[in-house]
Amino acid sequence: MEQVTLKQIAEYLGISIATVSKALKDYPDVSQKTKALVKAEAERLNYQPNSFAVNLRTKESRTIGLIIPEVVHFFFGNIVRAIITEAEKKGYLVIILQSDDNPELEKKQIDLLISKRVDGIMISLANNTVDTSHLQKVMRLGIPLVMFDKISKLVPCSKIIIDDRKAAYEATKHLIEQGCTKIAHFRGPLLPQNSIDRFLGYKKALEDHGLEYNSKHVFLCDPIIYEKGREHANAVLDEGMDIDGIFANTDMVAIGALSVFNERGIKVPQDLKIIGFSNWFISSAMTPTLSTVDQDGIKMGKKVFKRLFKELQAKKNGQLLPPETIAMPTKVIGRGSSMVSKAALTAKS
Amino acid sequence: MEQVTLKQIAEYLGISIATVSKALKDYPDVSQKTKALVKAEAERLNYQPNSFAVNLRTKESRTIGLIIPEVVHFFFGNIVRAIITEAEKKGYLVIILQSDDNPELEKKQIDLLISKRVDGIMISLANNTVDTSHLQKVMRLGIPLVMFDKISKLVPCSKIIIDDRKAAYEATKHLIEQGCTKIAHFRGPLLPQNSIDRFLGYKKALEDHGLEYNSKHVFLCDPIIYEKGREHANAVLDEGMDIDGIFANTDMVAIGALSVFNERGIKVPQDLKIIGFSNWFISSAMTPTLSTVDQDGIKMGKKVFKRLFKELQAKKNGQLLPPETIAMPTKVIGRGSSMVSKAALTAKS
DNA sequence: TTCATAACCGAAAACGTTTTCGTATTTTCG
DNA sequence: CGAAAATACGAAAACGTTTTCGGTTATGAA
Structure with missing residues (x-):
C-alpha cells in the first residue's frame, strides 16, 4: 500500500x-x-x-497548463489531443482548464496554474479578453507562455495562429469564382483578432474583385453558435435580401444557415452558395456537403507544444528565446454547398 | 521573478x-x-x-486524473467540462489523459498518474480493455478510483453509468410504437459492456413485443464511426433487406446511415425510421432531425466527481467507502427521423 | 506576592529527493 | 615503493512547508 x-x-x-x-x-x-x-x-x-520531493528539489513539475475557451469544441478537441500526445512523449503532463470564454475565469485559472507551479502555459484567449495583466504576470514570473488561435498582440510571447485574413480572402474568392456577386458575411464577435481578420479578408476579397462592400451584408454572430446561423439566415430571407453567397465565420454557423435554407426550400448551391470555416468533420456529412476552410488542429497542437517545449529547454539552459509568431497553412475545400458539381447536375436533370 | x-x-x-x-x-x-x-x-x-513543498509535506497533490478514450468526443466533452468545473470548485485540478481506446496506452497513463501521485483517478475504459491489472494496482495503492460510462464489472470500485439495457429497450420500443416491425440494430463493438447492454435491450424489446429477433439484422460497428453507419446503410439497401427501422448504437452512426438514405432517396421516416443514441446536439440539426436517447453528460460528470470527492474525503478520515454503482436516467427523444409528425404530414400532402 | 493558567511564539523534525563536496580506498605508473 | 590519480561511496545541506511540543511571557486569582 x-x-x-x-x-x-x-x-x-x-x-x-x-x-x-x-x-x-x-x-x-x-x-x-x-x-x-x-x-x-x-x-x-x-x-x-516521489514526484513531490523531486518537484521540490528540482523546482520543476514536468507539468504544463492549457487554457482554452471550450474543450468540447471540435477544433480545440483536436488541438488538445495533439498537445497531450506530444507532451506525453516528452514526459510532460497537461493540466487542462476551460475558460468558458469568461475573462474572469481565465484570470483565476492562470493564477491556479501559477500556484501549481506549472513549467509552462499554453492559452487560447477568451473571446472578450481585453485586460492582459494576468498574462503579463506569467511573463514576469518567467514562465514560458505560448498563445494560439485566439491571441492578443499586446502580449510579447510566442504565438501559433493561422493567417485568418488570407484564409478568409481565399474563401470569399472561392465564392466569387463560383459566380457569386452579392456575398454576405456571418462574422464572429467584434473582439477576437481572428474574427476581425476573417472579416477583413472577406472585405479585401470583395474589393479586389470589383465587388462593392455593403455593411448591411455583414451579420454579427455573438456567440458563434448554430442558432445564430439560423437567425441570420432567416433574417436574410425575411427581409428579401438580394444575396447569392454567404461566407460564415464557422462551420457551425454555416450549418445553422444551411438548415434554414433546407427548411425554407432555398436550393443550395443553385440559389445561394455557402462556405464555412474550420472543416468540422460533420460538414462533409451535411446535405449538401459544406464547403469550408480547412485548418489542421492536430498540426497546430503539435506546433504549440513544440514551441513551448523549446522555450522550456531554453529556460533550463538559462536562455530566453525571442518570441516567434508562426502562421499555419489553410486550404479552401470546395464541396456541395458552393459548387454545382457534375454529380449534382445529373441528379437535378 | x-x-x-x-x-x-x-x-x-x-x-x-x-x-x-x-x-x-x-x-x-x-x-x-x-x-x-x-x-x-x-x-x-x-x-x-509553494505547492511542491505543500504536496511533499501533506502527501496530497489536490490533483486528480481523468482518463478517457477520446477528448474530442462530444459526450466525453460534456463530462470533462462538468468534472473540471466541479473539481475546481473544491480546489482540485484535473489532469486529462486520452487513451485513444488503446489498452496499452491506458496502462501507461495509469502508471503516469500514479507516479505523479494524483489523489484520485476517474476513468472510462478503452473499448477493448480486458486485463484490469492496472486498475487493481490503483486500488491496491489505496487511490480512490471511479469508473464511468465504459466500465468493467471486474473492478470493485464505484461506477457511474447509465442503464444501457433499459435505454436501448426504450429506444427500440419507441420504434415499435411508431409502427416498425422489422428493426435492425447497428451495434457497437463486442467488448464494452455498454454496447453489449444496448444490444441486449434491443433484443429484449423485440421479444417482449412479439417480434422475431434475427441475427442478420444486427450490424457491427467497430469502431463506432460515421463511416460504419454509411457502410451498413448501404449494405441494407444493396442487399434489399426488408427493414423498416434502425436502432443505432450512437448518433454518429445514425447520422452516417441517414446521409446514405438521403442520398439514395429513401424517405425517412416514411420508408424507414431511425433512432440514435446520446443526443449529440447536431442530431437536432439534421434533416430530418434525428430521434435519439438523451444521456446527460453534464450530470454524469458532476456525479463522477462528487463520488470521487466523497471517497477522497473518506480517505482523509481514514475510512474506506464501500463501492457504489449509480445509474443515471435516460430519456427517449422522438424527432423527425422516427415520427411522422403533423408538420411533416402537412408538408408532404 | 506567588502560583497556576492561558496566550503566544519558536525550535526542530519531517516529508523524499538531488547534488556538492569531502574522504577513503584502490589503482596506476614512474 | 611511493605518489598521483582514479574510483567509489557517504555526509550533509537544501528545497519550503506543516505541525508537534516545549518554553516564555502575560494574565488572573489566591
Missing part, C-alpha cells in the same frame, strides 16, 4: 541514500556492481520516485 | 517561519495582531505557497 522510498532501498542494501539515488540515475561515480544491485532491488520493490 | 517564501516574510517581520505559517492558516495560537501583520505582508509580497 505504501510507496517505497530511496531510504528503504538503501537500508535494505546497507548503503547510503545518496548512492541509491545516483545508481538509479546512472551517475558515473557508482560502480557497475552496486548499480545492478540497486536497480534490481528498485525493480523488485516497484520503486517510483 | 522569484516566488516569495515563508522564510522571507518571517525575516522581514523578524518572526519565525512557524508563526508565519500558522498565522496564514489562522491557527488559534497566534495573536490577532501578528496575524494581521503577517497577512498584510503576505498580501503585499503576493505570497503563494
Whole structure:
C-alpha cells in the first residue's frame, strides 16, 4: 500500500541514500556492481520516485497548463489531443482548464496554474479578453507562455495562429469564382483578432474583385453558435435580401444557415452558395456537403507544444528565446454547398 | 521573478517561519495582531505557497486524473467540462489523459498518474480493455478510483453509468410504437459492456413485443464511426433487406446511415425510421432531425466527481467507502427521423 | 506576592529527493 | 615503493512547508 522510498532501498542494501539515488540515475561515480544491485532491488520493490520531493528539489513539475475557451469544441478537441500526445512523449503532463470564454475565469485559472507551479502555459484567449495583466504576470514570473488561435498582440510571447485574413480572402474568392456577386458575411464577435481578420479578408476579397462592400451584408454572430446561423439566415430571407453567397465565420454557423435554407426550400448551391470555416468533420456529412476552410488542429497542437517545449529547454539552459509568431497553412475545400458539381447536375436533370 | 517564501516574510517581520505559517492558516495560537501583520505582508509580497513543498509535506497533490478514450468526443466533452468545473470548485485540478481506446496506452497513463501521485483517478475504459491489472494496482495503492460510462464489472470500485439495457429497450420500443416491425440494430463493438447492454435491450424489446429477433439484422460497428453507419446503410439497401427501422448504437452512426438514405432517396421516416443514441446536439440539426436517447453528460460528470470527492474525503478520515454503482436516467427523444409528425404530414400532402 | 493558567511564539523534525563536496580506498605508473 | 590519480561511496545541506511540543511571557486569582 505504501510507496517505497530511496531510504528503504538503501537500508535494505546497507548503503547510503545518496548512492541509491545516483545508481538509479546512472551517475558515473557508482560502480557497475552496486548499480545492478540497486536497480534490481528498485525493480523488485516497484520503486517510483516521489514526484513531490523531486518537484521540490528540482523546482520543476514536468507539468504544463492549457487554457482554452471550450474543450468540447471540435477544433480545440483536436488541438488538445495533439498537445497531450506530444507532451506525453516528452514526459510532460497537461493540466487542462476551460475558460468558458469568461475573462474572469481565465484570470483565476492562470493564477491556479501559477500556484501549481506549472513549467509552462499554453492559452487560447477568451473571446472578450481585453485586460492582459494576468498574462503579463506569467511573463514576469518567467514562465514560458505560448498563445494560439485566439491571441492578443499586446502580449510579447510566442504565438501559433493561422493567417485568418488570407484564409478568409481565399474563401470569399472561392465564392466569387463560383459566380457569386452579392456575398454576405456571418462574422464572429467584434473582439477576437481572428474574427476581425476573417472579416477583413472577406472585405479585401470583395474589393479586389470589383465587388462593392455593403455593411448591411455583414451579420454579427455573438456567440458563434448554430442558432445564430439560423437567425441570420432567416433574417436574410425575411427581409428579401438580394444575396447569392454567404461566407460564415464557422462551420457551425454555416450549418445553422444551411438548415434554414433546407427548411425554407432555398436550393443550395443553385440559389445561394455557402462556405464555412474550420472543416468540422460533420460538414462533409451535411446535405449538401459544406464547403469550408480547412485548418489542421492536430498540426497546430503539435506546433504549440513544440514551441513551448523549446522555450522550456531554453529556460533550463538559462536562455530566453525571442518570441516567434508562426502562421499555419489553410486550404479552401470546395464541396456541395458552393459548387454545382457534375454529380449534382445529373441528379437535378 | 522569484516566488516569495515563508522564510522571507518571517525575516522581514523578524518572526519565525512557524508563526508565519500558522498565522496564514489562522491557527488559534497566534495573536490577532501578528496575524494581521503577517497577512498584510503576505498580501503585499503576493505570497503563494509553494505547492511542491505543500504536496511533499501533506502527501496530497489536490490533483486528480481523468482518463478517457477520446477528448474530442462530444459526450466525453460534456463530462470533462462538468468534472473540471466541479473539481475546481473544491480546489482540485484535473489532469486529462486520452487513451485513444488503446489498452496499452491506458496502462501507461495509469502508471503516469500514479507516479505523479494524483489523489484520485476517474476513468472510462478503452473499448477493448480486458486485463484490469492496472486498475487493481490503483486500488491496491489505496487511490480512490471511479469508473464511468465504459466500465468493467471486474473492478470493485464505484461506477457511474447509465442503464444501457433499459435505454436501448426504450429506444427500440419507441420504434415499435411508431409502427416498425422489422428493426435492425447497428451495434457497437463486442467488448464494452455498454454496447453489449444496448444490444441486449434491443433484443429484449423485440421479444417482449412479439417480434422475431434475427441475427442478420444486427450490424457491427467497430469502431463506432460515421463511416460504419454509411457502410451498413448501404449494405441494407444493396442487399434489399426488408427493414423498416434502425436502432443505432450512437448518433454518429445514425447520422452516417441517414446521409446514405438521403442520398439514395429513401424517405425517412416514411420508408424507414431511425433512432440514435446520446443526443449529440447536431442530431437536432439534421434533416430530418434525428430521434435519439438523451444521456446527460453534464450530470454524469458532476456525479463522477462528487463520488470521487466523497471517497477522497473518506480517505482523509481514514475510512474506506464501500463501492457504489449509480445509474443515471435516460430519456427517449422522438424527432423527425422516427415520427411522422403533423408538420411533416402537412408538408408532404 | 506567588502560583497556576492561558496566550503566544519558536525550535526542530519531517516529508523524499538531488547534488556538492569531502574522504577513503584502490589503482596506476614512474 | 611511493605518489598521483582514479574510483567509489557517504555526509550533509537544501528545497519550503506543516505541525508537534516545549518554553516564555502575560494574565488572573489566591
